[in-house]
Amino acid sequence: MAEYILEVRHLKKNFISGKKSFTAVEDVSFFLKQGECLGIVGESGSGKSTVAKMITHLTELTGGEIFLLGKNITQVKGKELRETYREIQMVFQTPGESFDPRCTLGDGIGESLRNMGISKKETRKRVENLLIKYGLSADYADRYPHQVSGGECQRAAIARALAVEPKILICDEATSALDVTVQKQIMELLMKLKKEKNLAFIFICHDLALVQMFCDRVIVMHDGHVEEEGTPEEIIERPKTEYTERLIESVL
Known part of the structure; x- marks a missing residue:
């Protein structure tokens, strides 16, 4: 069994704008254990979201490797990518924009189940159960x-x-x-999930109070690279770099 549920090695991402190229992520490496919550913090433009999009293949890598349960998933496509999405899922900042406005919430929630070959009737049943489980009533399946x-x-x-x-x-x-x-309600839900399902989290957030409450380890990103890493207490109470110190002062 793989020591880490997820490991990223030397991730790099260059973007090209016109004739210019700039590096959004440079040599980022970290690991994630089963049931662990890894926080990623840093100011806007530090590369946090780009790292998440590379892990989920929403953005193509310029360099580096990604391992899931010991398997290299850096170049997976098609069926292998769909299988990867059964192990890694993402929740975005603006949930309304992550759903197709032309489809109901039930259609959006059930899409991955239908893609797995589950019948329409069974998908509807599971969608309603999921909505109830996560704090909504079953009729939300029919809302946009x-x-x-x-x-x-x-x-x-x-x-x-x-x-x-x-x-x-x-x-x-x-x-x-x-x-x-x-x-507060969403954080209580996430903490419950972490405890009951032994889920592993990558928690990208600018609110250090939430990070301190929820995360086991924290990575500080600055200009696309990892500035430092440690427990929330080490990062917040004993920052090693001037950048981290300034970041903490700006939000606390």
């Missing part, structure tokens, strides 16, 4: 994204991500667009 609140839509997004029972959930600023009360 614009008909629900941000918090309700984020719950539906979490239900969609967990429909295939992945081993890793990536949360990319999943609470930042929500008001404080709803943010």
